[in-house]
Amino acid sequence: MKITVASGKGGTGKTTIAVNLALSVKNSMLIDCDVEGPNSHLFFREPMVKIKDVSIPAPKFDLDTCTLCGKCAEFCQYNAISIIGEKLLFFEELCHGCGGCKIICPVDAITEVDHNVGLIEKGGTEDLPVYHGLLNISEPFGVPIINELKQFADASKITIFDSPPGTACPAVETMRDVDFCILVTEPTPFGLHDLTLTVDVIRQIGTPFGVVVNRDGIGDDRVDQYCEKEGIPLLAKIPNDMEVAKLYSRGVPMVTGLPKYRKLFEEMFQKIREMV
Amino acid sequence: MMVKELTIISGKGGCGKTTIASSFAALAKDHVIADADVDAADMHILLQPEIRKSEVFHGLNIAQKNDDLCINCGKCYENCRYGAFDPDNTLHPEKCEGCAVCELVCPVDAIKMVERQAGEAFISDTRFGPLVHAKLHAGEEASGKLVALVRQRAREVAEKEGKELILIDGPPGTGCTVIAAMTGVNLVLVVFEPTLSGIHDAKRIIEVAKHFQIPAIALINKYDINTENTRDILDYCKGEGIDVVGKIPYDDTATQAMLSEKTVVEYTDGPLALTIREIWDRVEKAL
Known part of the structure; x- marks a missing residue:
């Protein structure tokens, strides 16, 4: 079974839910898809070890053959190539690696080379493997790394994906092709607003989902009212507990530091299991 | 006169960027506010904008x-x-x-x-001056391009109305939207949270700022959640030559203000508001 933990707003507790759920169910694995800021590994003692580089194809221009005809620059939808005077300029950070320039070049002046955009690391234990990806600093597009990360899901295990925040392409990529999606929110106006955006997205994708309210007690009950009105199952409420926040700050999972919370995650998983 | 741009950023979400940015919006004079978190914009909840002008954003075909x-x-x-x-x-x-x-x-x-229509951008009026904001449609690509559009419109408004400063509330992460919200600004303010996650992600965003040669200053939010981590952040910033302009304690008032849909400095005159005011004075001087 594959479960994604997502939320529109950042900092609502995606990683907290993903890590503690993984620790509370048997035979699980954790894949952190927030490649711009992966945090799940901070809750495990084992070091993360690089297992793979992630590259996208990028064009290499043979300037002796190039006639400066400008067809590649005209074709590129991302404005990664431009011809200024007698010079061809290539902006690697804008390239999506589609290969169109190579196809359109009339004199075969373009070949492709690997452009490294990030890497994948593995940690955790044999019982609970943890994977994450890291987008290189100054690289804009994390989706190729997310796609590679998703390949590590083991069909014989309960795979939990920790999603990046937001509702744009990296988050959508993580919410797609899974059995269930947990949407984490907090009972505040920001939390509610961003939850409604995420619900719009997940309904378009069609993945079954439910809501977890984190830091219950800090705000009001507008999230509950919204879920009831929309017929969205409420999977769990995690109380606003300063002890949990302090454990989190040190990288200690709440089910390890405060075992009383284990039951909450076991019940959450039970509810999900009944819905899938 | 040159318009200055300040981006508030944190790497990790939920560190208090919008809470701080909205209070700065209330305290600053002669400024345009820009919400660059186009896939989960929240600034409008506190600023209740009246839309002056909206436009369709076309992403990639x-x-x-x-x-x-x-x-x-x-x-x-x-x-x-x-x-x-x-x-x-x-x-x-x-x-x-x-x-x-x-x-x-x-x-x-x-x-x-x-x-295809990938989103909408708005120029609005608020009680603190003009706000430029946007909404990316669900699951769309090219969010970086929409952030660039928001910044361009904010500059146009600033020039036309003689504003001196553009205050940009940044998105989480380090990817295309963040790069689009940071490149070419005069200063970034990095909001640290003294948790291992907050530190991990803030350090990454400082690397991005260094890569694009953007001057950075920092503040620590909810610093008393873990004073040991706060000390580590102070040491790290010292080593990097980054000025720490303030430390904000954990305070429920921030959530109370949000629940009443007000900025902190409007909601209260208490210690939290005072700290934010002092920090704003220092940020203004750093600009």
Whole structure:
């Protein structure tokens, strides 16, 4: 079974839910898809070890053959190539690696080379493997790394994906092709607003989902009212507990530091299991 | 006069960027506010904008296939690198990245790239001055381009109305939206949270700022959650030559203000508001 933990707003507790759920169910694995800021590994003692580089194809221009005809620059939808005077300029950070320039070049002046955009690391234990990806600093597009990360899901295990925040392409990529999606929110106006955006997205994708309210007690009950009105199952409420926040700050999972919370995650998983 | 730009950023979400940025919006004079978190914008909840002008944002074009013309040659499937075509040549538009390679290789012109509406951008009035904000449609690409549009409109408003400063509330992460919200600004303010996650992600965003040679200052929010981590942040910033302009204690008042849909400095005159005011004075001097 594959479960994604997502939320529109950042900092609502995606990683907290993903890590503690993984620790509370048997035979699980954790894949952190927030490649711009992966945090799940901070809750495990084992070091993360690089297992793979992630590259996208990028064009290499043979300037002796190039006639400066400008067809590649005209074709590129991302404005990664431009011809200024007698010079061809290539902006690697804008390239999506589609290969169109190579196809359109009339004199075969373009070949492709690997452009490294990030890497994948593995940690955790044999019982609970943890994977994450890291987008290189100054690289804009994390989706190729997310796609590679998703390949590590083991069909014989309960795979939990920790999603990046937001509702744009990296988050959508993580919410797609899974059995269930947990949407984490907090009972505040920001939390509610961003939850409604995420619900719009997940309904378009069609993945079954439910809501977890984190830091219950800090705000009001507008999230509950919204879920009831929309017929969205409420999977769990995690109380606003300063002890949990302090454990989190040190990288200690709440089910390890405060075992009383284990039951909450076991019940959450039970509810999900009944819905899938 | 040159318009200055300040971006508030944190790497990790939920560190208090918008809470701080909205209070700065209330304290600053002669400024335009820009919400660059286009896929989960929250600033408008506190600022209750009246929309002055809205415009459609076109992202990248999207492939459209005419099955009557298609001869099932498989060229689109073979050449698409984003998995937008199945082996039987069925198109999945939601996976299309707009590269137009399929249109290029189709021998019978069965595929056309068409314009799509990917979001909306707004110029609005608020009680603290003009706000430029946007809404990216669910699951869209090109969010970096929409952030660039928000910043461009904010600059136009600033120049036209003689404003001196653009205050940008940044998105989380380090990718395209963040890069678009940071490049070329005069200063970034990095909001640290003294948790291992907050530190990990803030350090990454400082690396991004260094890469693009943007001056950075920092503040620590909820510093008393873990004073040991706070000390580590102070040491790290010292080593990096980054000025720490303040420390904000954990305070429920921030949530109370949000629940009443006000900025902290409007909601209270208490210690939290006082700390934010002092920090704003220092940020203004650093600009």
